[in-house]
């Protein structure tokens with residue numbers, strides 16, 4: 001039997017809640033801490049603060065088995081664990097630098113409450129150098145006889161498939177300046193049977209930013225390619241397929257559309273750009289990746305206008321609001337830029353999303369939110385797809401065709417075969433493919 005560690009996870013957001021629950025499932029004893037008492041009470045009753053397929057059942061099973069607990073008592077959690085995972089938010093500040101205030105307050109709590117030596121695992125996405133800075137802070141503030149080893153162990157899970165990603169990771173990256181601490185964290189992941197890469201701490205911290213920046217670059221590249229395809233009469237889906245068959249390129253993250261959103265890529269690409277600037281390096285390619293992504297949203301609004309004609313008074317039905325399917329997350333979703341731009345041009349917008357309607361009510365004023373896709377498209381002058389939920393693939397489009405005013409479908413996610421939609425009687429406009 002492998003060693004069951006006593007772990008506390010501080011910060012019960014996406015990363016903290018999912019990884020804490022998965023470590024419990026692997027047999028460790030985990031307590032997840034958050035200062036939000038309502039969230040903790042809800043979790044103890046089995047209510048999830050986020051939408052993530054499979055999470056609720058996994059939390060319930062591990063609570064029941066006594067391996068998982070939730071608390072607001074950070075001091076007790078710190079004292080009762082040997083490994084402390086930091087999974088608090090690291091949002092961007094207005095100047096692009098990373099706001100480290102939440103990480104700092106966790107470190108202050110560790111220094112104040114720790115009565116024994118600890119391994120601190122940095123799960124939050126933090127700037128390079130954070131590990132060293134954190135160790136110094138702990139050394140200066142905590143009881144002098146205690147040892148603190150800060151290990152960088154970046155998280156690569158995706159929203160919507162977070163549990164699958166955690167149990168089947170491509171790699172575990174462990175950046176440590178202390179060999180035993182690094183090995184103990186590797187052993188903690190042993191049940192996963194995943195490949196482990198041991199690095200110095202700075203490299204591990206950078207791997208997270210570099211990976212997200214590279215994935216964002218793939219998306220911006222294919223989106224630029226899509227514009228070229230439209231101009232020369234090519235099909236971006238086929239171009240991406242042909243490119244992806246080269247193993248050096250790979251088939252993933254080459255779906256053209258309205259660009260990336262969410263809580264990670266936009267924030268992390270900006271942070272990486274700022275990090276480079278702070279060391280006097282102009283990361284030109286990353287700057288272009290970010291710019292292309294912003295332009296992609298504006299260009300899509302122009303595409304809608306070109307297809308539908310002047311938008312003043314037009315009824316536009318939007319299908320999908322979340323930044324991607326299988327999540328209710330609206331953070332930096334393309335819909336938050338595209339819909340207000342349509343409204344500014346006088347369009348009357350109705351919208352539907354299978355999971356994000358509650359969040360959308362506060363973020364998208366003036367939009368008539370519907371509880372099913374058919375009510376949304378009723379008497380629409382154009383239907384616009386912003387998120388590729390499988391529910392839209394399975395929709396009865398023949399019925400939708402009868403409900404709309406004008407059979408114009410503008411698909412920002414290339415969900416359908418153009419031929420199939422044309423056969424149903426739609427004028428079908430997509431990204432990087434011929435209309």
Ligand code: UGA
Pocket residue numbers: 155156157158159160212215219252253254255256257258259260261262263264265268323324
């Ligand atoms: C991303 C990374 O994929 C994770 O590895 C990482 O751990 C996470 O950020 C993080 O830093 O925490 P996530 O933001 O959940 O995960 O979502 P993705 O599935 O990567 O999608 C991001 C955005 O890219 C979405 O808006 C999606 O629609 C867009 N996208 C993705 C495309 O436009 N085209 C593609 O081919 C792929």
